[in-house]
Amino acid sequence: MSADLSTRLDDDALTAAAEGVVATAEARATYLNDLTSAVSALSHPARGVETFVAGLVDDLVDLAQVAVRTHQGWLVAGQVHGHRMVDVHTYEVGRNQGRVMKSLLQQRQTETWLLPPDTPQRAEVLGHLFGTTELLHEVESLHAATLLIVPMVARGRCFGLVVMARRAPLGFDDGYIAFLEQVVGRIAVSLDACCVVSDNRHVASTLRRSLLPRALPSSSRLDLASYSRVAQEDITVGGDFIDLHGSGDDQTLLIGDAVGKGVAAAIAAKRIRSAVRTGSMVDRDPAFVMRLTNQVIVSEDDDVVESLATAVCARLQREDDALRVTLVNAGHPLPIVLRTDGTVQTVGGHGPALGIFDDADYESQTVVLGPGDLLLLYTDGVTEARGERDLFGEVRLRDVLTGLAGAPASALVEAVAMSISQFASDSEDRDDTAIVAVRLLP
Numbered sequence: 001m002s003a004d005l006s007t008r009l010d011d012d013a014l015t016a017a018a019e020g021v022v023a024t025a026e027a028r029a030t031y032l033n034d035l036t037s038a039v040s041a042l043s044h045p046a047r048g049v050e051t052f053v054a055g056l057v058d059d060l061v062d063l064a065q066v067a068v069r070t071h072q073g074w075l076v077a078g079q080v081h082g083h084r085m086v087d088v089h090t091y092e093v094g095r096n097q098g099r100v101m102k103s104l105l106q107q108r109q110t111e112t113w114l115l116p117p118d119t120p121q122r123a124e125v126l127g128h129l130f131g132t133t134e135l136l137h138e139v140e141s142l143h144a145a146t147l148l149i150v151p152m153v154a155r156g157r158c159f160g161l162v163v164m165a166r167r168a169p170l171g172f173d174d175g176y177i178a179f180l181e182q183v184v185g186r187i188a189v190s191l192d193a194c195c196v197v198s199d200n201r202h203v204a205s206t207l208r209r210s211l212l213p214r215a216l217p218s219s220s221r222l223d224l225a226s227y228s229r230v231a232q233e234d235i236t237v238g239g240d241f242i243d244l245h246g247s248g249d250d251q252t253l254l255i256g257d258a259v260g261k262g263v264a265a266a267i268a269a270k271r272i273r274s275a276v277r278t279g280s281m282v283d284r285d286p287a288f289v290m291r292l293t294n295q296v297i298v299s300e301d302d303d304v305v306e307s308l309a310t311a312v313c314a315r316l317q318r319e320d321d322a323l324r325v326t327l328v329n330a331g332h333p334l335p336i337v338l339r340t341d342g343t344v345q346t347v348g349g350h351g352p353a354l355g356i357f358d359d360a361d362y363e364s365q366t367v368v369l370g371p372g373d374l375l376l377l378y379t380d381g382v383t384e385a386r387g388e389r390d391l392f393g394e395v396r397l398r399d400v401l402t403g404l405a406g407a408p409a410s411a412l413v414e415a416v417a418m419s420i421s422q423f424a425s426d427s428e429d430r431d432d433t434a435i436v437a438v439r440l441l442p
Contacts, residue, residue: 015170017059022179031059032186040190045070048194049077050085052162052187057081060180061164062142065135067101068152068160068191071199074101078135078163080142086135100128104149105158110181112172113147129163143168148177150184154192221318223374223439225409227417229381231261231432239265239309240379240434243273245280249318252280252289255436256311256332256354257379265432272297272309272354286313286328290351290362294330298358307355312348312377316438323369323440328362330354333380336397338412340372342405344398347375371442372406381433382416385424392423409437 021031035055042048049066056064057079065078078086104111116122129147130136144165152160162184166172172180230238239258246252254276258268275296279289290313297307310332317324327335331353334346351362369375378397385392400419404412413435424430 018061021059022176028179028182032183035183036186036190039187039194042194043197045075045191045195045198046077048191049075052191053077053079053085056162056164056183060183061148062167062170063135063139063144063163063165065130065163066152066160067163068195069105070195071202078130080135080138081167083138086138097128097131101161104161105151108151108153108158110151110177111149112177113149115145115147139165142166145169146171148172148180150181152184152188152191154188159192159195160188221441222316222323223409223441224437225413226434226436227413228434229417229432231381231430237263237266238432239269240381240432241269241273242434242436243276245277246284246316250284251316252276252284252286253314253316253377253436253438254311255377255379255434256309256330257381257432257434258309259307261432268307268309271300272311276311276313284315285364286315286326287362287364289313290328290330290354291360294352294354294360294362295358297355309354310380311354314375314377318440321371323373323438324366325369325375325438326364326366328364330360330362333378333383336376336401337367337369338374338376338401338405340370340406342402344401369438369440371440374407374409374412374437374439376401376412376416376435376437378416378436379432379434381431382420382435384431385420385433386430387423392420396423409439413437 021027035052038051038055039048042051045068049068053064053066062081063078065076068075113125115125126136126139129149130139142165145168146165148164150162150164151158152162164172164180224244226242228238228240228242230240239260241254241256241258243254244251254273256269256272258265258272260268272293275293276289279292282292283289290311293311297309300307309330311330312332312335313328313330314335315324315326317326325347327348328351329335329348330351334350335348337345337347339345347367348365349363352360354360367375383392383394383397396419397416400416401412404415416435417433420433
């Protein structure tokens with residue numbers, strides 16, 4: 001079979017398929033339902049656009065390009081009958097192409113463009129719609145005389161364009177245009193829903209990434225280890241937070257617990273971390289930093305419950321063979337010091353939680369760690385972990401620490417985390433948990 005005959009038979013088959021689709025109301029309804037079901041079943045806009053293009057080219061037209069405007073740019077795919085699908089991609093359109101496409105979106109009405117013969121003007125017109133994509137070169141194989149441009153409208157907004165063509169001498173009569181408009185209108189609703197879901201996932205993913213706490217930096221003279229677990233693991237973020245910042249010999253360590261769970265708590269936690277970092281640039285005194293942070297939280301929130309948080313802010317200053325730790329406690333569980341001789345002691349006083357009183361005052365206390373001594377800070381997700389009969393509590397926590405004097409910070413944090421995991425029941429009421437340990441290296 002010659003190539004020309006094969007091409008002609010393919011074209012005849014497409015014409016017959018198109019005529020069959022639009023022949024009866026039943027055929028049109030079946031086509032619409034099948035294509036709508038195929039697109040609606042997809043959750044990724046790119047796959048939805050591909051499916052739409054393939055459905056048009058397989059049964060109705062010789063060329064189709066679908067361009068959808070998303071938050072990330074234009075999502076474009078196209079195909080000519082008998083050729084492979086031009087890959088779906090998101091790209092920034094050129095100035096002239098973008099101007100024309102935006103104008104068509106604003107007009108929100110179907111247009112039929114007459115294509116000039118093989119002249120520079122024809123290439124310019126095609127470039128306005130197809131840019132520099134591969135589809136631009138494949139269009140010419142059709143020798144089409146007209147282009148049909150149908151806007152995609154959903155929820156009262158025009159968010160995309162469908163450009164279609166048929167090989168010469170075929171064109172578009174009024175009945176054919178009406179059916180194609182019906183097809184585009186039906187699929188636009190499905191594609192819009194797909195784009196909304198995708199955009200929401202993108203926003204949520206970006207928000208989650210911005211809320212994830214940074215990893216603790218390494219230090220040449222400090223042995224640092226941390227552990228965190230969120231209550232709502234499917235969301236991946238929570239209200240417990242840990243942060244460490246400052247110069248090598250003068251750093252600020254922060255641990256805290258914002259009320260609630262999930263994204264709302266994570267946003268509050270990020271705000272507190274930012275306020276503490278800002279305050280530390282003005283004055284590294286933890287009492288000053290916590291007063292300023294509290295004022296920021298109170299001034300921004302009218303709801304005391306939503307703004308409530310507890311925290312410990314500790315200034316770590318290395319002095320020869322000792323680590324001076326200046327602590328301020330804002331309604332948080334008391335930190336624990338584990339000495340190398342096995343002595344366990346709680347340190348720091350009790351100050352008001354953050355976000356309650358705009359004039360709250362905080363006092364600092366100082367403890368000095370020698371080589372091998374360890375400071376443990378944790379959130380109430382540790383001591384309030386619920387077992388079958390009671391809470392984990394401070395007594396069990398001290399029992400875990402017994403015998404770990406002089407051990408690396410990572411070993412101690414792991415021991416505490418494992419003990420909580422073994423003790424806690426599979427309750428849906430499990431809270432966010434954060435643990436951090438600091439040991440001065442010999």
